Amino acid sequence: MQTGLYCHIPFCASTCDFCAFYQEKPKRADLLSYLKGMECEFERIPKSAQFDTIFWGGGTPSLLSAKDLQRLGKSMIKHVGSDFSEWTVEMAPSTVKADKLKVLLDLGVTRFSMGIQSFNPDSLEKLGRLHNLKQIYTAWDLIKESGVCETNVDMMFALPNQDLSDWRDDLKKANDLESSHISTYCLTFEEDAALYVKLSEGKLAIDEEKERAFYLEGWDLLKSFGFLQYEISNFTRSETSRCMHNVNTWKMNEWIGCGPSAASQFNGYRYRNPSSIKEWLKGLENQDIQKEDVVELSEELLFTDSLIFGLRMNEGIDFEELSMRFPATNDRIKNSYLQMMDQFESESYLKKEGSRFILTREGQLKCDAIGTELLNIDEGVIG
Ligand code: SF4
The missing domain is CATH 1.10.10.920 (Arc Repressor Mutant, subunit A)
Structure with a gap:
């Protein structure tokens, strides 16, 4: 059975208006405690676990400095080895730097995934995203120049004020980047996210007919660009560029999550680490992380x-x-x-x-x- 390792890096410079993931503003003391905690959690991974895929998500993994990324990567490899076929790291355009990419590639990363969401400045502003067009293209040039094997860009649709021609324009620009993989997500209104407040105040509305039109337009356009759809939201230029870490989870195989709020499905149980750096560290110190949402897998x-x-x-x-x-x-x-x-x-x-x-x-x-x-x-x- 395939097994994945997910590492949650819970730091973001600011909170996007659609986001409900656990993340904190980066403070040096928290970052250092986090890196120490991750080493401790890696050490406790059962030696019997062999990982086929690694996924560093967040949060914003690329917010860490090159030195911190190296420390995290080395401690992971020290405890779980490096015998995996895919290692993805999520990136935010404003945080991509050549030294970080080099450190990650030297460690063995095979895939960079960049959260662009939109090329339209108005849409980016409505989503509360910090990056601008210049940062997207500068970051992408660095990623391409790094020589990484596989790339992904995340795009979003059914955004406030976005119409079908805006969506077409976004996808054309995403296609021009020549990424080997594209993920497209319909905007959702998660209860803890800022956009949900606007929805509940009646300043935004969910329009199912509009969402349907966006889905169909996206599928048709990506097909015309030569992309193969392999999941509702995921498209590749070739069969070999599928994100195997995600395929592993959709197939209900096993994965272990490290870091605050990371979820696991392993050894007959599904559970989640506490969504708080403090609680997670306390659990690690006491050799007893309080798992949340524990489900025995029948x-x-x-x-x-x-x-x-x-x-x-x-x-x-x-x-x-x-x-x-x-x-x-x-x-x-x-x-x-x-x-x-x-x-x-x-x-x-x-x-x-x-x-x-x-x-x-x-x-x-x-x-x-x-x-x-x-x-x-x-x-x-x-x-
Ligand atoms: S969407 Fe990603 S970058 Fe934005 S706040 Fe959430 S975790 Fe951070």
Whole structure:
């Protein structure tokens, strides 16, 4: 089974208006405690864990200095080795520097992922993003010049005041960067984010028809640029450029998360570290991190989640394969799923190829609703 290692680097210069991730303003004392804490957490990773993929996310990993990135990378490699095939580091345009890229590449990083979100200054301002166009292009030139194998850019759509021609313009500019991978995300209003307040005050509204048009426009345009879609939000120029760390999580394999608020799915449990540097450090000092949202993983739960997340991928899911992988799954649940899948097929949301189910384009647009219905079956039958 593939295993991933996720490291959360919880520092950001400011908070984007759509963001609900745990992050703090960087203070030197916190940064130093964080680096010490990470070394301690790496040391406690079971020696039996072999990692295929590494993902440094945040927060803003690239906010760390070259020296701090090197310290973090070296302590990770010291405890988990370097026998992995993919190592992604997320970058914010305003923090990309040549010395940081060099340190990361020397450590073994294979993939840089840059959060651009939009090239439109008005949209960037509405999202509360700190960077400007000049910073995007300067950072991208440095990334290209570094010689890294794989790159990704994150883009967002259905933004306040954004229309379809703005979205087309953003995607054309993203395509011009010649990144090997593009991720496109529909703006969501998370409860802890500043934009949610505007939504609840009626200053913004969710328009599902508009979102649908943005999805379709994005899919068509990226296809015309030669991108292959392999998941609702993810596109590559070639099969070999897929983000294997994310594929691993959608396939419900295992991963260990290090750092405050990092989530893990390992050894039969799913859990999360505390979303506070202080609490996380206290747990490390006492040799007892207080795990949050702990869930014991039953075969039923893994079957359901493999189905829901697997359907997000363009290759879909093979029902027989999942049944063999999780043989203890209740037959009543499996039969209910099959009935539901047949219904989705009759409504043209799914197509069936042997024992494989794949979402149609209409199905991809209704992916969240389909996931909720499948989850309701699981809860109904078990509950
Ligand atoms: S979106 Fe990313 S960069 Fe912006 S505040 Fe959240 S974690 Fe930081």
